[in-house]
């Protein structure tokens with residue numbers, strides 16, 4: 001079965017790309033070969049004077065080169081050859097003697113955009129699904145089919161680096177503004193507008209494009225001295241963002257530089273050499289595993305396939321209009337586009353909550369993620385109430401009231417008396433067992449936990465927690481709805497702390513122990529950001545809120561005993577009314593909402609004299625191994641359904657460095673035996689909290705691993 005079908009109209013060969021059996025078009029070796037031979041045929045056909053390329057998929061153009069194919073490459077030379085071949089195909093497109101026009105609707109990514117860039121004229125539909133981008137660096141590679149060369153030539157070095165180095169995608173309107181596409185049209189007119197362009201180009205050739213960016217464009221993009229400055233600034237910004245852990249953006253920067261300063265040919269050679277190097281690097285392997293894991297999670301409803309009938313959610317009820325409740329309501333409206341009814345005890349609170357929910361839409365409008373029209377439509381879906389009016393029609397209700405078992409139980413009882421008999425009741429809790437909350441319910445089968453992270457609109461993870469009696473239908477409904485809210489969803493067991501807070505707990509405690517021993521706050525946080533976390537543990541405590549951390553720490557201590565006893569730090573901070581960022585005072589100082597350095601007063605308050613006695617290596621080891629050990633222990637208890645879920649939870653929930661693949665992947669990389677022996681050494685020095693998990697010891701004895709894959713699709 002072929003991917004390309006051709007019809008000829010008025011001298012234009014209209015080529016439709018539709019890869020059979022695949023949900024998206026992907027540039028595999030076979031697709032490329034078929035395309036090349038099609039080009040040869042159309043070159044020879046006298047009646048064909050132009051080519052129009054478009055996708056036969058309803059809402060996707062081309063998702064790039066085949067990621068599975070490059071992961072399976074045996075070595076660097078093979079990866080280099082793959083990139084060289086891709087470049088050669090794009091060169092043939094660019095040099096094709098008849099104009100090639102491309103009409104883009106849907107995702108046009110990686111090799112898909114590189115193909116579009118090689119064409120002579122580009123149109124895009126102004127549909128939100130139309131995204132043009134080069135996400136390669138997010139997979140630890142670089143655009144290797146000429147993208148590092150053609151994009152800067154088309155839109156200028158600054159704009160191109162902005163996209164390539166961040167692995168960004170742009171919506172069609174921005175792509176037009178940048179000059180990535182020549183025309184923007186509504187989806188229904190795309191084909192006819194592209195046809196008109198083809199007929200035009202057939203007669204009058206490819207139009208000249210003006211230089212972009214005005215005077216600054218001329219000064220910075222248009223001459224070598226200006227560009228040298230651009231490269232220097234870009235390098236600095238990449239290093240600041242990646243801490244040097246991710247080689248791909250820096251390598252892509254060099255490939256762009258070579259091409260712009262030494263010519264297209266030299267650039268292409270540098271590009272495929274670097275592609276080869278990166279494609280077989282351990283960092284790329286890890287990032288590709290994460291891509292496959294998140295893709296697999298998009299299809300995983302958290303129950304065995306075929307065992308559940310998820311309920312369609314058209315109306316959502318949210319109880320509690322505080323920070324979490326309003327965040328859930330606003331995110332549900334803006335991402336899932338469902339009707340949301342927000343309830344609180346009085347209308348003043350409800351009003352405040354609705355304002356905060358609309359604030360999420362405001363942000364999306366400001367960042368141009370939605371149009372004014374969409375904004376109006378979505379805001380109208382939000383409503384509030386001080387009683388339960390409207391709730392009987394809800395398909396799903398999420399409660400986000402005060403974190404107290406009796407309060408949550410009474411909300412569940414009120415809801416059971418109000419909502420329809422098939423409605424699902426979810427509780428947003430981070431510390432209270434779901435089974436306890438559901439204990440008094442008449443229908444505990446429809447009660448479960450949905451643990452959102454704060455701020456709800458920005459944090460990508462959702463933990464769904466079935467209680468002892470929760471039905472598969474309820475689980476699948478919550479998982480699917482979480483995904484519609486834009487979340488990556490993992491289903492975790494109803495154990496204290498669930499997954500994310502469980503593995504975070506000993507890590508934060510250890511930071512507290514280090515601090516009480518006199519380790520400076522800066523040293524602790526700097527060590528962990530160098531390890532690859534976005535923020536260090538002490539700064540994280542400030543972000544989470546010290547009152548919340550104290551409560552969570554107390555629950556974990558009670559559940560797991562001395563091993564998870566928090567250091568005596570947070571209580572004293574709270575006694576001094578330091579709640580962290582939200583109160584403007586924590587371990588750090590805050591000025592106008594911005595973090596402004598460690599508050600030296602804290603050392604006095606905690607009666608600590610800071611010293612550099614503990615080395616960064618020891619700081620890192622104590623913090624990281626505390627988390628690895630807990631992750632192994634919780635995984636051994638079945639808190640996560642698979643190592644994949646555990647690692648994705650750690651990466652998306654707490655920013656565990658993606659290039660390390662997650663805590664369980666890291667244990668596999670280090671080897672369980674090595675992890676156990678380091679933990680034993682830490683136990684001897686710092687006490688029984690470092691005693692290795694039984695599951696880890698067993699793995700060390702039998703040479704076991706969490707994953708049995710060889711690094712392609714994650715287990």
Ligand code: 3HC
Nearest residue numbers: 023063064065066067068107109110111135143144145295
């Ligand atoms: N290679 C291989 N498989 C791919 C793929 C790719 N580039 N893009 C998508 N797929 C697969 C997915 O793994 C999934 O497979 P499955 O059904 O067997 O699980 C299937 O296509 C559907 O994908 P999604 O479930 O992710 O579909 P969505 O509609 O949610 O998203 C998408 C579509 C936005 C295109 C998303 O799949 C995506 O972001 N894909 C990756 C894009 C990318 O990174 N491209 C760059 C590739 S590298 C490259 O081009 C190198 C070049 O420079 C030489």
